[in-house]
Amino acid sequence: MSRRVLPGLGLSLGVTLIYLGLIVCLPLGALIFKAASLGPEAYWRIISSPRAVASYQITVLAALVATAVNIVFGLGLAWVITRYRFPGRRLLDAMVDLPFALPTAVAGIALTSLFASNGWLGSTLEAIGVRVVYTPLGIMVAMIFTSLPFVVRTVQPVLEDLDPALEEAALSLGSGDGRIFRKVLLPLLMPALLAGTSLSFARSLGEFGAIIFIAGNQPFYTEITALLAFIRLEEYDYPATAAIASVMLITAFVMLAITNVMQARALRYMERG
Template sequence: MGITLCYVAVVVALPIAALVVKAASLGLADYWSIVSSPRAVASYRVTVLAAAAATAFNLVFGLALAWVLVRYDFPGRRLVDAMVDLPFALPTAVAGIALTAVFATNGWFGRLLAEFGIKVVYTPIGIMVAMAFTSLPFIVRTVQPVLEDLDPSLEEAAQSLGSSDLRIFRSVILPLLTPALLAGTSLAFARSLGEFGAVIFIAGNQPFETEITALLAFIRLEEYDYAAAAAIASVMLLAAFVMLAITNYLQARALRYTARS
């Protein structure tokens, strides 16, 4: 326990404490001026909206992918299962460069989308694509073990009572998956909020349009304005804590509902 607590204190608590202390060194007026500046507010909007869109996409696609990997046996299944973890192993900067090349107007996918007037690179769509790519494994790997451990007798009982596949999924399977879905969704959203390497190459980094909050904090660091960087980062830190608190509350409610059912 001592080693664990020491590790947590050094790796987690100490950097957070340093961030809070640095941000607190600003006066309240200066702090508010920095975090509420038009450029900072625009970066919050771009980051949160893109992260929310990427998480919503991964919630649907990740659940479908986990379902296919668990319930179906097909050629190349192990390869697809291994590729789910690719964003974990691939450096995010490499992922950003690869996504930029693929979705550029002369890229494999970008060329096809350009015919329909859809531009991905250097737009908010590109940010969503990068965030979705890097955060997908969190939902798949969180839901997949729960699907594997589901008792098939529950579905068989529902089928014997004449329930349709959609009704079985909605009334039997989904309630059991809800805690895992909430956990995976919160992790994916948190990863998207803090994503940096994969985004900066595909976003274009235009202030008020495609500039994310992590990049704005990095810019302040390059300007040696450490207090401003800490102030901006503290906003995202607070947002992460609020999100985790809400997620834990929803998970607790979902577990109580499942236990009653």
């Protein structure tokens, strides 16, 4: 009789599945059930209303811009922390996790104070005609702040584990820094970068606390979907709340599915290479 590698697998798996069902599947199932209770016509009328569509556009566009910024600066930040030694490096590394530890409402208040017309950065930006607070730009800033760590923390371990011999071999063959990064490093970083990108985008879609203070929450201009769902909840319109929330849930699932496919392809490419 062969001995199992992990004793108690059945019990631990059962406990894990029960926990997952209660914490994740049950709330999501309740959300889907409540939205389905509306019926197709009522459901479509709610999610396709002009105000709802405007909130989708604002939320998704801001999340896409924030994610694009995080890809560039998150990768750069992970590169600096991993590849260089300088005074304050450990402090910088610790500050990356600050958005995880800081309550999002506190982050929203801090960003609003910083970028207000009389704030440290806001006064300088408004002097050149750039307004952040109560504009879509403020939404993007809040999303960037709260979702940047996802890119850094998924890419950083891969950078730390890369064999320097790969870069040295490419350098000895006459490749420049740019070519080494594109042809050698980027393919190896791609699965982690895709994972960080998807997590950053999903976090931006669902961000609420950091945005409501800096956005101004004006319908058709700076009202995000999470806020619209919250407004419907305060109106005790639970089916409409579930319908609007289900749209963002479906969007996040589709994004994660696309990312998983892209990750699988990237891994297959690495294995063939």
